[in-house]
Amino acid sequence: MRTAAVIGTGLIGTSAALALTSRGVTVHLSDSDPDAARTAAALGAGVAEPAEGPVDLAIIAVPPAHVAATIAEAQRSGLAHGYIDVAGVKGGPRRDLQALGADLSQYIGTHPMSGRERSGPLAATADLFEGRPWVLTPTPEAETEVLNLALELVALCRAVPVVMDADAHDRAVALVSHTPQLLSSMVAARLEHAEETAVRLCGQGIRDVTRIAASEPGMWLDILSANPGPVADVLAGVAEDLGETVQALRALQSADEDKRREGVAGIEDVLRRGNAGRVRVPGKHGAAPAAYEMVAVLIGDQPGELARVFADAGAAGVNIEDVRIEHSTGQQAGIVQIMVEPKAAPVLTAALREKGWSMRQ
Template identity: 70%
Template sequence: MRTAAVIGTGLIGTSAALALTARGIDVHLRDADPDAARTAASLGAGTVDGPEGVVDLAIIAVPPPMIASVLAACQREGLARCYTDVASVKAGPRQDIAALGCDTVHYIGSHPMAGAERSGPLAARADLFEGRTWVLTPTPDTDTDTLNAALELVALCGAVPVVMDAEAHDRAVALVSHTPQVLASLVAARLEHAEENAVRLAGPGIRDTTRIAGSNARMWVEILSANAGVVADILEELAADLGTAVTGLRSMQAADEAKRAEGASTVEDVLRRGNAGRARIPGKHGAPPTRYEVVAVVIGDQPGELARLFAEAGRAGVNIEDVLIEHSTGLQAGLVQLMVAPSAVAGLTSALQQRGWRVRSDR
């Protein structure tokens, strides 16, 4: 690949363009909003000038309802040898593409499983796709050259390709992406009119649960509208489970001891099912889930403290698998939770305590 065109310079389009230009690809940028394209160009994502000839690959990064019409226009123009889109749903756009009679030999759907709470070209990063899954959904007649072009795009962006059927992809993302977005928003909405004293108690649990609720609402309406039926099906299943949990909680308040015990058993079953589902999420580098233990360290909120802590963990020969920082309300300090292998807990705890850190572990 030597040349590419990116149509749509939002977060995903601009991030792909940045990754490609960083690897020497000539990228030509287009957007319905010329200011967005110029902003992306100013960030080093490419040029707003048109290509001199046919580009190797056109990447269509527009909302799902617009994919088919943009693809049709680009193919009429003869913009590229191969085409892909990066929309978060695949079945609906494919149906639209077929309805418009687009060339599907030189087209392949794709979806990089990456994003951020912020949108637009200013939120873009060249490393956005590093190590992330990038789904490819070829049509029955997608040719080998087009598949290879898409695979090269994925490789240049540092992502990991996975080939799926379009409908299977939509069911999967409804479960692991679209439904969680709605649920995070529903939980966060409970905070809108909550008393200030309650909100001030917010800790890492509520922060983790509601992180994606900060995403652009209009953008998510466009995504959900293209996968609404599947998401609604999953939400209905969740509603049934929620009703079961509510019934169990009400029973736990009953005067009858047997009723209370039954309610507790119902709620415990819900929580244990959650344990089982959580345990299926892939671990580090896609490996089977690994159990880590926590070494919690009190840390001052000043420059250099976190780097010093990591350096001392390194000197102790301990690999930090994950990290979580909980900031203290009203104090210039926080709690850093270092996730490490169980065998490393004792050694790391001892090493840090010897260096004067206030440490506690799960043990």
């Protein structure tokens, strides 16, 4: 690939453009908002000027509802030899393209499974897709040349290609992406009018659950409007669990011992099913989740503290598998939770204590 065009210079489009330009591809940028395209160009994502002739690949990074019309127009103008989109929904745009009579032999639907809470070109990074799955949903009509271009794009962005059926993809993202976004927003919405004394008690658990609730509502309206059925199907199952859990909790308030036992069984069931589902979430590098030991260290809120504890772990010969920070509300301190292989935990604990770190259980 020598040339590409990116239509839509938001987070995903600009990030793809940055990755391509960093690897020597000439990228032409356009957006319905010319200022966004100029901003992306100023960041080094390409040039905000049209190509003089057909480019190798056009990357359509617009909301799902606009994908088909944008590709059809680009095909009529002869913009590129191949076309892909990066929308979060795949079945609808493909059917819209068919209805418009677009050339499906030049098109492959794709979806990079990566993003951030922030949107727009200023949030873009060239490494956004590194190590992340990038779904491709080729139709039987798709030409091999276009598939190769799509695979080359994925490789240049250092992502991991995953081939799926378009409708299967939409059901999958409804489960693992779209429904979690709504649930996170619903939990966060409970905080909007909560008493200040309650909000001040927020800990790491509520931060984890509500992190993605900070996402841009307009972007998610576009995505959910394009995939309402599969999301509603997943939410219906969640609603059933919620109803049963509410009943179980009410039963725990009963004076009847049998009802209380039923309540305990209901709560235990949903918690155990949650354990079983959580185990299936892929761990480091996409492998099966590993059982790590946590080493908790109290650190002050000063520059260099994290670097120092990481350096001490490295000096002890311990590889850090994962890390989390639990902030102490209203305090100039926090707890760093360092995840390591079980056999490394006592080694790290002893080494950090020797260096004067305050350890926590």
